[in-house]
Amino acid sequence: MLKEAVFKSFDNTDSLETQLADRIARQLQDAVDARGKASLVVSGGSTPLKLFKALSNKAIDWNEVFVTLADERWVDNAHKDSNERLVRENLLQNRAASAKFRGLKNMFASAEEGAAMTSEHLANVPRPFDVVVLGMGNDGHTCSWFPCSDDLMRALDSDALCEAVTPRTAPHERITLTKKAILNSRQIYLHLVGEQKLSVYRQALESDDIKAMPIRVVLGQHKTPVDVYWSA
Numbered sequence: 574m575l576k577e578a579v580f581k582s583f584d585n586t587d588s589l590e591t592q593l594a595d596r597i598a599r600q601l602q603d604a605v606d607a608r609g610k611a612s613l614v615v616s617g618g619s620t621p622l623k624l625f626k627a628l629s630n631k632a633i634d635w636n637e638v639f640v641t642l643a644d645e646r647w648v649d650n651a652h653k654d655s656n657e658r659l660v661r662e663n664l665l666q667n668r669a670a671s672a673k674f675r676g677l678k679n680m681f682a683s684a685e686e687g688a689a690m691t692s693e694h695l696a697n698v699p700r701p702f703d704v705v706v707l708g709m710g711n712d713g714h715t716c717s718w719f720p721c722s723d724d725l726m727r728a729l730d731s732d733a734l735c736e737a738v739t740p741r742t743a744p745h746e747r748i749t750l751t752k753k754a755i756l757n758s759r760q761i762y763l764h765l766v767g768e769q770k771l772s773v774y775r776q777a778l779e780s781d782d783i784k785a786m787p788i789r790v791v792l793g794q795h796k797t798p799v800d801v802y803w804s805a
């Protein structure tokens with residue numbers, strides 16, 4: 574049984590997004606005030622869309638904030654499944670338009686070939702990351718750490734910032750931040766919406782088998798604070 578993380582429960586997504594956006598904005602501005610710059614790692618998927626919009630209107634020094642992704646599908650940036658497209662269209666808008674975005678996809682034909690260049694491209698993003706926002710799939714994946722995928726352990730054991738992975742259970746070759754990169758953060762948020770995600774989260778707490786549910790890598794460690802924000 575894993576120790577339960579800080580768990581914040583909301584009646585609706587609007588109040589979750591309002592509070593989480595406030596908290597993230599405050600942490601980013603505090604980081605800029607303390608160190609001159611800040612870093613924010615966000616996830617793709619459908620859950621964070623309204624959070625992105627709320628954050629984009631926050632009055633902070635966005636021009637000192639580096640934004641990158643927890644993972645990316647190796648598709649063209651205009652593709653409907655591109656996380657970069659999602660972030661450009663929803664987060665890097667309004668006041669956040671001046672943030673320094675570092676995408677994970679580059680011109681190489683495959684993530685396998687492009688991963689080393691992506692790691693270099695991320696080198697000047699401030700670390701430890703100030704804020705990381707993760708999602709979770711109903712199979713217990715986070716980032717592109719998919720259960721039982723052939724290259725899961727590479728993403729979890731690597732010393733690099735990112736690794737290429739080819740999920741068997743989801744479309745597209747992907748690039749993902751590694752365990753080492755994600756856990757080198759000041760604050761991780763796990764953003765979950767709906768009853769199904771809640772029951773997957775509870776199931777994740779019941780064992781420490783990371784291959785079956787890689788989200789346990791994040792939930793089962795004590796180095797980096799993890800706050801779960803859940804709404805019905």
Ligand SMILES: O=C(O)[C@H](O)[C@@H](O)[C@H](O)[C@H](O)COP(=O)(O)O
Pocket residue numbers: 616617618619620621643644645646656707708709710714715716717
């Ligand atoms: O690009 C991705 O697919 C992600 O970064 C992934 O880890 C996501 O956070 C979960 O799959 C949850 O996705 P939903 O928010 O769509 O449920």
